[in-house]
Amino acid sequence: MLENVIEDVRIFAEEVGLYEKRILVLFSGGKDSSLTLYLLKKAGLDVAALTFFHRWSWPEVRSWAMKFTKEIGVEHYLVDITEGLLREAIGRKGPICIHCKKVMLWNAKWFALNNGFSVLAKGDNANDKIIGALLDQCPGDIRLCELPRIGIPFFRPLIKYRAEEVEALAEEAGIRPYRMYEHGRRRQWREGCPLQYIDREERITPELMDLAYKVNYVISRLARRKKVRMSVRVPSFEVMCWNCDEETLREAEKIVKRFSQ
Incomplete structure (x- = not known):
């Protein structure tokens, strides 16, 4: 083909x-x-x-x-x-x-x-x-x-x-791009950058941009380790995940808690 x-x-x-x-x-x-x-x-x-x-x-x-x-x-x-x-x-x-x-x-x-x-x-x-x-x-x-x-x-x-x-x-x-294991917009691999996870109704600020990057960078390491697709919206801190089990969600909640306090 x-x-x-x-x-x-x-x-x-x-x-x-x-x-x-x-x-x-x-x-x-x-x-x-x-x-x-x-x-x-x-x-x-x-x-x-x-x-x-x-x-x-x-x-x-x-x-x-x-x-x-x-x-x-x-x-x-x-x-x-x-x-x-x-x-x-x-x-x-x-x-x-x-x-x-x-x-x-x-x-x-x-x-x-x-x-x-x-x-x-x-x-x-x-x-x-x-x-x-x-x-x-x-x-x-x-x-x-x-x-x-x-x-x-x-x-x-x-x-x-x-x-x-x-x-x-x-x-x-043989093209296999590096995956951040983001949640993405669709079930197809649709990775981009962490700024897409700023809540839509929020006015954009540099602080929100920094927060979106920091929390999603840590979450991506968990997602990569668990081989699931996961991201976090900010500042609502909604966790989005395809096929997460309870253990993975608990680990994600601990990460989110660190950033939301």
Whole structure:
């Protein structure tokens, strides 16, 4: 299946002229963006990776991402968006991901244009499609779509593959990203950063951001040891867990108690 998908990328890239362009992959270090980077590299495209991080990002995930790009021979840029995120998010209500994505999108645009890239690539799969989403409303093949107000096209080679197909492709390619064992937004692996666990009704503050990182970092070590998926909302300290037994929940409650006092 993997070779067929790589060949499909080659054919599509030839049809739309991507071999004459430099492509910058928005690379989080997760399975979808890792597979996207891998496919474009294997297809022989001129591709590089761009990773945004801030002071609350998981360092383990970033380390794995840097190792991965080195192994497959892809140039990798890292950009710290801490200051931009603080400007955009502080004093507003969550979810913070909305504010963070805005910062990343505009930084990606200007980074690409200032460094000779004419296409951005994302790891969206078919499960990420949302009715009304701008990238899903473009005419023609939605794998390549330009947003006029952004001014640079987006290439999404996985958009026609379901999450389970992406999992199978990544496994075939030997792509196994570092897991923090977060609870995530869905049953599929949907890890991101601990700031997503700030309660939605709360106004965002640096103190809440610090708290979300600290408690979830400790909880992630418990989740990894127990091989469950778990995270904690703040400041409500709601523990969320897939398949936790009573013993694991008791250990989680002890951790939460330390941070909530």
